[in-house]
Each structure stands twice: as C-alpha cells, then as structure tokens.
Amino acid sequence: MAATTAPSGKRQISKRQLRDWVAGYVFASPFIIGFSVFIAFPMLYSVYLIFVEWDLLSPATFVGFANLAKMFRDPKVNLSLYNSAFYTIFAVPIQLTISFSLALALTQRIRFRDFYRAGFYMPIIVPLVASAVVWQRVLHPEFGILNEALGWFGIAPRMWLFEPSLTKPAFIFMSFWMIGRQMVIFIAGLGNIPDSLKEAASLDGAGAWGQLRYVILPLMTPLIFYNMVIAIINSFQTFVPAMIMTEGGPQDATLFVVLNIYRNAFQYFNMGYASALAWELFVIVVGFTLVQFYLSNRWVYYEEGS
Amino acid sequence: MRSDRQAQGALATGLQAAPADLESGGVLRRRQSETSGSAWETVRLAALQLFMTVLVITFLVPTFWMISSSLKVSTEVFAHPIVWLPQDPHWNNYVKAFQLLPLTRFIYNTLIIVLFAVLGTVISSALVAYSFARISWPGRNFWFGLLLATMMLPDVVTLVPRFLIFKNLKWIDTWLPLIIPYWGGIGAIYVFLMRQFFRGIPMELEDAAEIDGASRIRVLIQILLPLSKPVIATVAVFALLQHYNDFMNPLIYINSMDKWPLALGIRAYNDSYAKNWEVVFAASTVMLTPMVAIFIVAQRYFVQGIAMTGFGGR
DSSP states (O other): OOOOOOOGGGTOOOHHHHHHHHHHHHHHHHHHHHHIIIIIHHHHHHHHHHTEEOOSSSOOEEOTTHHHHHHHHOHHHHHHHHHHHHHHHHHHHHHHHHHHHHHHHTTSSOSOHHHHHHHHHHHHHSOHHHHHHHHHHHTOTTTOHHHHHHHHTTOOOOOTTTSHHHHHHHHHHHHHTTOHHHHHHHHHHHTTSOHHHHHHHHHTTOOHHHHIIIIIHHHHHHHHHHHHHHHHHHHHTOOHHIIIIITTOSTTTTOOHHHHHHHHHHTSOOHHHHHHHHHHHHHHHHHHHHHHHHHHHHHOOOOTTO | OHHHHHHHHHHHHHSTTOOSOTTTOHHHHHHHHHSOOOHHHHHHHHHHHHHHHHHHHHHHHHHHHHHHHTTSOHHHHTOSSOOSSOSSOOTHHHHHHHHHSOHHHHHHHHHHHHHHHHHHHHHHHHHHHHHHHHOOOTTHHHHHHHHHHGGGOOGGGGHHHHHHHHHHTTOTTSSHHHHGGGGGTOOHHHHHHHHHHHHTSOSHHHHTSOOOHHHHHHIIIIIIHHHTHHHHHHHHHHHHHHHHHOOHHHHHHOOSGGGOOHHHHHHHHHHHSTTOHHHHHHHHHHHHHHHHHHHHHHHHHHHHHHHHHSOOOO
C-alpha cells in the first residue's frame, strides 16, 4: 500500500516519476492547502486560545489554565454536558431500534414498499430550520397537533416546550422523526444478506425469530455500529432545534453543549473560554468514538477477508 | 450502459458492508416462491401492511400540516378540533410572506451561495480524488489518512478560530466564509466517494500514453469525469443539501439581512411573526419546495449516496 517511491539512496528518480510526484501534489493541493488553512491552523490556533482571555475589543491576555479550571467548575457547562448526554443516551438507542425495525418491515413481502420508504425518508428532505419551526408548533400546548392527537386517546395536553422536565423528552421524540437515513442504510444491508444463510438456518429449525437472532442481527452489526457512531456524534452536536425552538430554555433544559459554546463565543464574546469548551466537546466525542471502536471487537461481526 | 454498471460496482466497493443494489430487492422476490402462502402468513403481512400505512401517515403528518396550514386563514389555524384542509386555499399568505420580509432576496442569496459552494465541492473533490486514486506520489497515504481522520472531527472545534481568521481577512458579513473553504476539498466524505469511484474505472485508457501534468487534466476531464456522472450527481446532491440546510455558519458570519440565505430568513419569520403561523408556514413551504423537487428528480442518488456513506447532507 505504501506510495511507490524510488529507493532514495540511489537517487534514481526517473523523469516520469518526478512528473508524477509533481502532478500528485498539484492535484491534491486544494486539500493540502484547504486542510492547512481551514483545519490544521485553526485547531492549533484554538489550542492557543484556551490559554487566553479575549473579548475581541481589548487585546488577548494570557491567563494560563484559568479557562480550564473555570470550565470544570462552571455549573452551566456541566448542565450542558448533562443535557447533551441525556439526549444522546435516550435518543440514539431508540432511533436505532425504530430505524432497524422499519428496515426489517420494509424488506417483508408487503406492497408499496417504495412509497413507505420515501415517506419515512421525507422528513430528511425538510430543511432543518423549517422542521424546527414546524415542530415548535407541532408541540404547541394549545394548537399543536401532538396534544390534539393525544386527546383522541384521552391523554391530557402537556406543556411540551414550556416545562423543563418535558423539553428533552420532546426533543428526543422529535429526533425519531428523522431516522430516514439510518433506515436506508439498514435496508441496504438487509438486502445484502445471502438467502442461503437464512435457508440454512431454517433447515436447522430456526423460526423467524431464530433467523433474526442468529443470522440477520450478527450480519448487521457492522451497520448497527456504523449508524450508532454517526448518531452519537450528531446527537452531541445538536444545535438548530435548541436555538430555534427553545433558545436553550426553559430553565436551561435544552442548553446543549454546542449552544453553550455558541453563546460563549458569539454572545458573551469569550473567545478563549469558548475554545476550551469546544476542546472539551472534541475530547468527549473523539474519546467516545475510540471507546466504541475498541469495544466493537466484542460484538461487531466482520466477515473474514473483507 | 456499461459505464453505469461500473459505476454501481465502484460505489459498492466504497464501503464493504453497503450494497448499491437497493432497487433490485432480489432477496425478497426469491423468498416469495419459497414460503407457502399459509393463512397465518397472510394475516401477519396484512397486519404489517396496515401498521406501516398508519405509521407512514404519522411520519408525513407534520409536513402535510405545515403545507396545509400555509393555506389557511388564521381562524382555521387556531381552530379546535384541527382543520386538516382549508376551506379555500388562502394563497394570499404567500403574497404576505414575500411582502413582510425580502423572501425573493433570500432565495437569490441562497441560490448564489449554494451554487458556488457546490461547484467548489465538486471541482476540488474531483481533483483531489484523482490525485489519491490515480497518481503515486510520496506522502499520498499520509494525506489520505489525514483526510479520513477529518471525518471524525466535530466542526465545533474549529468554529471560534475560523471565525477569528475570517474576521482578520475582513470576510465577516460576506458570503466568502460560506463558499471559499469548500473549494479546498475538505469535505472528506465527498473526496472519499469520488476516489473509490475513480479506482473502479479501468486504467488502460490512461496507461497507454506517457502522461504529463497537462494531459492528466485532459484525462480527468475527457475520460474519467464523463464516466463518473453517478458519483458526481451523488456528491452534488449531498453538497447541495448540506449548504442549503446550513444554519450555523450563516448565523455566525452574515449580519445584514439583505445577505441572508433562506435558513436565516425562516428564523426571522419565526421570530418576528411568531403569531402569524400561516405566514411562517408559507415561508417554510417555500424553502421546502426545491428540496422536494430535487428529491423527486434525483431520488436514485440520494438513496445510493446514503447507502454508500451513511450521510444525508447534514
């Protein structure tokens, strides 16, 4: 796999090779420049920012570890972490269960499968801002359709976005609406499971449940894992609904991490502190992802040789 | 049509676990003959059919309600029980939406921003992917590894420093921060998709000739890209979705209302005309419409791209 290079000691680089080298770098230069300017440099810059206090009006002053020390004791920061963790822990597993079940259902012998698939996918097409605007009203206590629908079953209306204990559950509920992407991935994976395996299982006396448990689920673990990693990363970065529907309220119940970072940077103009918070999120997300990859050896089934 | 099949093959190798032949549904058709049509099976499938129908309607209701409410008079919007369809469609809500805020301007701004951002994404991804797929040069694996690593990077880490950089460049309140970075091939998933695709195209055409830099561009434009229409379409559709949806970057960089894209415009309706639901819904429907049109036209590429990358443009 190593890039082919001439043995450097002998300095026998042919003209053609040299041309390849130059061409390679020239064609890759948008990324090399783009990465350096828009990713690598900003990341280094933000490491520096962790250690300064800077409101953009007066010059930056070096404060050492003050931002970090403050960060660990800041109740708002801890609350925002709690909110994001709460949201992620409840939303992701249920999302995966729903999208996987839908995918299973839509690979059965029922009619109009394409229509169902398009229907469940539809919410992804709705621009995020528009869906936040709509859901703010779907969840409206008096004129929203959720309370109306609950009323059909005799359930009393709730103050979804106005009562702190109900806001996160409402956000989690809303996230189930947007599982189309996960579903499409699962459908793709289910279509890839060879018939012969299921037949072999049913010859061995496995019923529908046995096939699911011993054939389908194991073969689907790579995709479940993939969807889970992506869903956790995305959940930790929820921003638009909180910004538009509740502005972090009520009583900071939807003050998620990214919203808190946004506020510190662009409303309170604490560039240094916001950078520290961003790095905290970075460490959490990357740490989470690495732990998942580490644990994946125990439950994700990889076919040999693939 | 040979190139199209190659295309599918190349997409399928993109991620081993994800197949491209979603449409074939081969598994299902074959099983049909094998299971005996027992009464129990028939009942089970009928129940499933019914349940799926109820569920899909539930999923469609919020969008339907938004569109239907955009045509109601306000007494219908705030009626109990809910009015699902307006008595007569009240198109005037749309006229009002266009009058209250410069909606035409928002549409125009979005068009320009998205056009140039998508163009940059496609062009730069194609160049970079070509280099990673077809040319051997020292450091290639290192840079490719870096590209893949950026997929796991939460954007938020670079949010503050990027703002400071653009501020120094005096790019605040211009569209440049929403466009220029995407000409840098930093959309890892797009480069990755294109690279996988290019690798699936046979090399013979290029091997024949002694290749120099100038003819490489021609190889890319005249040979590879015409064979790569499916992957270009997939990348373009997802980049379009990403930039059309983008809310946080415009929020941070664009202050003047006459430069806002639709995403900020919709929020302004929601903030300033919160009580005129029908107008807010009308503006939201205006923002939704192009997406529905694109989805209908390019559904194939949505499905393909998601199956390949697990990525839906957000």
